[in-house]
Amino acid sequence: MSRLREPWELGGLTIPNRVVLAPLAGIGNWFVRLQAKRYGAGLAISEMVSSHAIHYGNRKTLDELLVVRPEEKQSGPVAIQLFGGDPDIMREGAAAAAQAGADAIDINMGCPVPKVCRTGAGAALLADPDRAVAVARAAAEGSRLPVTVKLRAGRRIGQTEGFDLALRLADEAGVAGITFHPRSAQVRHKGRPDYELAAQLADQLPVPLVLSGGMNDAEHIERVFEETGVAAVMLARGCLGNPWLFEQTLGLRLQEPSREEIVDELAWVVDRAVEHLGAVRAARYLKKFYPWYVTRLQETSTIQDAFQRAETIDEQRVLIDGLRQLQPA
Numbered sequence: 382m383s384r385l386r387e388p389w390e391l392g393g394l395t396i397p398n399r400v401v402l403a404p405l406a407g408i409g410n411w412f413v414r415l416q417a418k419r420y421g422a423g424l425a426i427s428e429m430v431s432s433h434a435i436h437y438g439n440r441k442t443l444d445e446l447l448v449v450r451p452e453e454k455q456s457g458p459v460a461i462q463l464f465g466g467d468p469d470i471m472r473e474g475a476a477a478a479a480q481a482g483a484d485a486i487d488i489n490m491g492c493p494v495p496k497v498c499r500t501g502a503g504a505a506l507l508a509d510p511d512r513a514v515a516v517a518r519a520a521a522e523g524s525r526l527p528v529t530v531k532l533r534a535g536r537r538i539g540q541t542e543g544f545d546l547a548l549r550l551a552d553e554a555g556v557a558g559i560t561f562h563p564r565s566a567q568v569r570h571k572g573r574p575d576y577e578l579a580a581q582l583a584d585q586l587p588v589p590l591v592l593s594g595g596m597n598d599a600e601h602i603e604r605v606f607e608e609t610g611v612a613a614v615m616l617a618r619g620c621l622g623n624p625w626l627f628e629q630t631l632g633l634r635l636q637e638p639s640r641e642e643i644v645d646e647l648a649w650v651v652d653r654a655v656e657h658l659g660a661v662r663a664a665r666y667l668k669k670f671y672p673w674y675v676t677r678l679q680e681t682s683t684i685q686d687a688f689q690r691a692e693t694i695d696e697q698r699v700l701i702d703g704l705r706q707l708q709p710a
């Protein structure tokens with residue numbers, strides 16, 4: 382049996398296996414997390430949620446992002462990821478996330494987007510380790526839950542201040558774990574992650590390290606997991622429209638999904654999106670999701686375009702029914 386199927390402990394929580402769903406902005410809502418859990422994820426992290434938006438009572442944030450459904454938790458915990466650079470506001474945000482049902486709080490110290498970094502949040506915290514420690518401590522005080530931090534190797538290529546900060550966070554802020562994405566903020570999501578650096582950090586860190594970056598196929602993931610000695614791996618782009626990657630990574634399935642499975646899964650996603658946002662908003666929101674599934678079906682660009690042009694959920698459902706009949710080109 383793959384060691385990825387073994388349980389592990391994170392700040393007193395038992396995680397049933399070592400494959401984690403990444404935080405994915407604009408994507409990682411309750412139903413995407415539920416989907417990952419249905420296919421075996423041991424832990425799922427929410428998309429990043431602004432601690433300031435919680436502070437100011439932003440309705441969409443409170444009603445749509447700060448939501449944890451009981452069914453998500455049936456097969457393992459759920460963490461809410463928060464971002465922000467102000468300890469007092471983080472304390473309050475973390476309390477609200479705990480109230481919403483999160484089992485753990487994850488803090489984003491890796492987001493490279495200028496809009497986020499300009500506010501002193503995300504990867505900007507790599508440059509201000511004292512503040513980063515204060516933010517992580519405040520999240521633990523506010524939530525009384527295990528706190529993890531997700532960070533990058535550094536801000537610029539070749540820099541490794543994220544490595545040093547991870548050690549300080551474990552030592553001084555008492556974080557329960559670290560997710561390490563060993564690329565610099567400068568390269569965003571491009572290039573080979575520095576797995577050697579991750580192995581060094583896993584070796585030195587007194588708490589579990591979850592590794593993120595380049596997790597696209599089961600064989601590669603298993604090899605990186607064994608070679609680096611990390612506690613767990615995190616799937617991100619590799620599982621977009623491809624929840625089967627969880628099962629494959631866990632050694633529960635070898636084959637690729639059939640056409641029928643893919644179409645059924647897409648129909649499930651559409652139903653959940655309507656439940657989440659109502660038919661009108663779901664029809665817009667889902668345009669981000671269709672290309673992932675339609676590409677897996679090896680459909681033509683004409684079909685891709687048809688999904689992007691279809692304005693209502695009913696039109697989109699007709700196209701999905703059509704996929705059941707079509708044969709791959």
Ligand SMILES: Cc1cc2nc3c(=O)[nH]c(=O)nc-3n(C[C@H](O)[C@H](O)[C@H](O)COP(=O)(O)O)c2cc1C
Pocket residue numbers: 403404405406407427428429462489490491492531562570593594595596597615616617618619
């Ligand atoms: C569309 C998208 C949204 C992301 N949103 C977040 C986020 O909200 N919080 C975060 O910490 N990382 C975020 N990330 C980074 C991923 O969690 C992950 O670390 C990164 O994609 C590297 O993994 P991969 O190479 O396996 O995709 C995002 C990445 C992508 C592609």
